[in-house]
Amino acid sequence: MVRIQVHLTEEKAERLSEIAMESDDSIASLISQAIDRFILDAKPDRSALYLIAGSVAGKYKSDKDDISVKHDSSQDKDFDS
Numbered sequence: 001m002v003r004i005q006v007h008l009t010e011e012k013a014e015r016l017s018e019i020a021m022e023s024d025d026s027i028a029s030l031i032s033q034a035i036d037r038f039i040l041d042a043k044p045d046r047s048a049l050y051l052i053a054g055s056v057a058g059k060y061k062s063d064k065d066d067i068s069v070k071h072d073s074s075q076d077k078d079f080d081s
Contacts, residue, residue: 006031 020027
């Protein structure tokens, strides 16, 4: 664990203290829980990425019908040293 100093307004500190007493939890634990929720909520919304990927999937054509099966061997000639 890392110790961090946090500055709060009087109002926030008082409210946090009230919540801690009501929930029989420490202020540090409540702050840690709030940070955990913040981090989980901050994960990117992948639905936009899926829409973009879906819009280009299958867009390009190849004369090879086995690229997904023989992907590595199809790249060999391009990456020979």
